[in-house]
Amino acid sequence: MGHREDLLAGARRCLLEKGFVRTTARDVVKESGTNLASIGYHYGSKDALLAEAYISLIEELGDGFGAPPDDAGAGGSIERFEKVWGSIVRSFPQARGIWLLTLEFVTQGERLAGVRDIMVKAQEQGRAGLAALFLDLDEAALPRDVVDAEGRFYTTLLNGLMVQWLFDPGSATTAAQLTEGLRRVAERTSAAEGTRLVQP
Incomplete structure (x- = not known):
């Protein structure tokens, strides 16, 4: 590996051990x-190096979600929704350190313009990756409107679940509860729309 790769690997280890705020440049140099x-x-x-290291950790975590089981259902189905969230929720215990880093970067990003720009770009990539996973589509082929609508929806749910799980894993929403909530919301909105259409 060259210095660039060594720095990234060292920064990843420092982030997991010390977090974003407590990691110094000298820590990274020593580790790398x-x-x-x-x-x-x-x-x-x-800070830019640490942001890139964090993104590589998040990308690795996303890859670790893996493909849902063969019985997950078709892309976009309620069955696949539940199976994918089940896989994601099961990853939370092993990824606690990375999710804690997420909160650090969110709270510090406003003060560090360069870091914020890197994180905004990464968030966009994350939306596309999640939408592709739930819809069972190739990420590169996703239309812009799918990323902007469904990708944002899945990202919002992921962030909420992450915060719940970090606060108290025992009371955090499960994949089954999330799926039941979606099912009920869909039924209510469909019923309300039907009522609106039949009114004179």
Whole structure:
């Protein structure tokens, strides 16, 4: 590996051990076996390096969600909705450190313009990845409106579940509860729309 890759690997380890706020440039240099000048040369700043390291951790986590089982149902189905959320929820215990980092980056991003820009771009990629997973489609082929609507919907649910799970895993919403909630909302909105259409 070159210095760029060494820095990224070292930054990942530092983030998981110390978090975003407590990780210093010297920590990363020590962990990666590189030098301070390499950070600026390859990433521009320590914060930008840490943001890239965080994104690589999140991407790895997303890949770890894996494909739903064969009986997950068709893309976009209620069966697939529940199976995919089940896979995601099961990943929470092993990924606690990464989800805690997410909260750190959210709270610090406003103060660090460069980091915020990196995170906004990553969030867009995350929306596309989640939509592809739930719809069983190739991420590269997703229409823009699908990412903007359904991708945002799934991301919002993921963020809410993550916060619930970090606060109290025992009372956090399960995949089955989330699915039942969606089913009821869909039924109520369909019924309300039907009532509106038959009114004179």
